[in-house]
Amino acid sequence: MPQVHTEEPRLPPDLERHIFETVALSRPVNIPNLMLVAWRVKSWVEPLLYRVLVMDMFAARPIDGLPFITADVFLRLVTEKSGRFFPDSVKHLILGYKAWGGAPTNSHRHMSAILSACSGVTHFSLQTEVNLRPHELTALAGLQAIHYLAVDISRVFASTTVDFTHPVFRHITHLELRNIRPEKLGDTTWVQVAHIPNLTHLSFRVQEFCGSLGCTLCASLRLTCLIFLCPRNEDILAAAETVDDPRFAVMKFWSHSICVNTQVEWQQMGLTGESYWSKADRFLEARRAGDIDGRLIGTFADSVYHIDVQDEA
Numbered sequence: 001m002p003q004v005h006t007e008e009p010r011l012p013p014d015l016e017r018h019i020f021e022t023v024a025l026s027r028p029v030n031i032p033n034l035m036l037v038a039w040r041v042k043s044w045v046e047p048l049l050y051r052v053l054v055m056d057m058f059a060a061r062p063i064d065g066l067p068f069i070t071a072d073v074f075l076r077l078v079t080e081k082s083g084r085f086f087p088d089s090v091k092h093l094i095l096g097y098k099a100w101g102g103a104p105t106n107s108h109r110h111m112s113a114i115l116s117a118c119s120g121v122t123h124f125s126l127q128t129e130v131n132l133r134p135h136e137l138t139a140l141a142g143l144q145a146i147h148y149l150a151v152d153i154s155r156v157f158a159s160t161t162v163d164f165t166h167p168v169f170r171h172i173t174h175l176e177l178r179n180i181r182p183e184k185l186g187d188t189t190w191v192q193v194a195h196i197p198n199l200t201h202l203s204f205r206v207q208e209f210c211g212s213l214g215c216t217l218c219a220s221l222r223l224t225c226l227i228f229l230c231p232r233n234e235d236i237l238a239a240a241e242t243v244d245d246p247r248f249a250v251m252k253f254w255s256h257s258i259c260v261n262t263q264v265e266w267q268q269m270g271l272t273g274e275s276y277w278s279k280a281d282r283f284l285e286a287r288r289a290g291d292i293d294g295r296l297i298g299t300f301a302d303s304v305y306h307i308d309v310q311d312e313a
Contacts, residue, residue: 120145124143
């Protein structure tokens, strides 16, 4: 028979809970082991296991410290938990799916159910090779708490004109547009972006950068940070020389696939709270204060973001 310990905890409950929650947040993948300590510990740390949910990824596997879950397993857990468990627990949702042999994976077939169960999510990164269906777009628009969003806009509005006035963007403050060629969208569409009601931060990949696009976006008084993600040095220089605005930044990503770079960043943001957004904000603030005199070039490298400054000279 295993030995059963009946001693009362020696630490004050608030302190004990703080210790276990700190350990759980530092490395969520170990939470299942912590849940075995005691029922009270399980009640404290189990919601933290799902705080950052990485599901059916194909662009990048979970970074060290984060667990991975499939759509089937997650939806089975949804039926076993109380109604508010997952809406209250899941804050960062990183969802990816693709078509295997022409058929979408389970996460696509059940995407509406996943979004409904994660209605309290604040940060959502969606990487897909399959077009969203109308009811899935409606489910995405129903995420009232979401403020950070990363999407392939061509997949979101695959069968219709891209519409940045759609309710999907109503509450968004930080928007990352993936797999988009800005020159393919008309000026009217980018004016819509500039008028998203709560948008303050915008990033997207730049290849053939158009100067009028930068002027259109910089005309928005709401935007405080505009980031162009560039794969090549020549693109970085072309973009940097075109836009003259204190809210503007250029960042270079290390992989040929932008989604690999930014998916890693979104996971890191959920785990540590740090992201290229927060680092760019600090850089831009320092530049406005006159503490930095140079050109911003950020680099995604080995899952760690760092900032290099090149003098204008």
